[in-house]
Amino acid sequence: MRLPPSPHPWTLGVRDAIALQRRLAGEVRSRLPPGAPLRYVAGVDAAFSGDGRTVIAACVLWDLLEGSVVEWRSAVRRVRFPYVPGLLSFREAPAVLAALRKLRAEPDAILCDAHGRAHPRRFGMACHVGLLAGRPTVGCAKSRLVGQHEDPPVARGSWRPLLDGRRVIGSVLRTQEGVRPVYVSVGHLIDLAAARRLVLACAVRYRLPEPSRLADQLVRAIKAGRAADFAAMVTVRVSKRH
């Protein structure tokens, strides 16, 4: 996909990284551009090498209309930032953006396995990736970083607001009956209701949305030196549909 070089350095101290987040948070837009289609959704994820020195990132482009994989790419980078709660993007985003840049297609939206505005400074990785990619992004995390909420009803599709005081920073959404809910929040260029609908539409069979699950599988396959297995699995799916 068309993706400009990063407008800022990634190798920063914690202090500067936080200052950068505060500055960039003001540029996040939580409104979906009128008429924007949401058919091709890219799921992104990252994994780390055994020695913890390299990040392996991957993106899988999912056709929501057909329910199939369109394209997938990956990238590897040296780790240049430690894991610090609230600063995840400085650790994973460089590799994730490199993988997205290799995409030939232009995704309508990007699903991140992390929070967006449900973040202490309203600038989680989904916001960071969305801002730099200039595309709609949604944060869909498996656990809470900040905020309080009630447990949503057990039915698929039920949800409860994620609150930081009186402020709604995201939604706690049940993507399948009886499974643990996921944390959905705005990344960039989309509103919370649309973000929720997108996650639910992508979560056709499991707790996590398909693009995210597939990106996770790809990243694990690459780490295990079995990237071909992923390709085979996707190919089988396509042939089995016909």
Next chain:
DNA sequence: GCGACAG
């Protein structure tokens, strides 16, 4: 000082 803490 004592917890909490995306991946």
Next chain:
DNA sequence: ATCTTGTCGC
């Protein structure tokens, strides 16, 4: 994220 097998439960 990662270390790791079998196992308890629906």
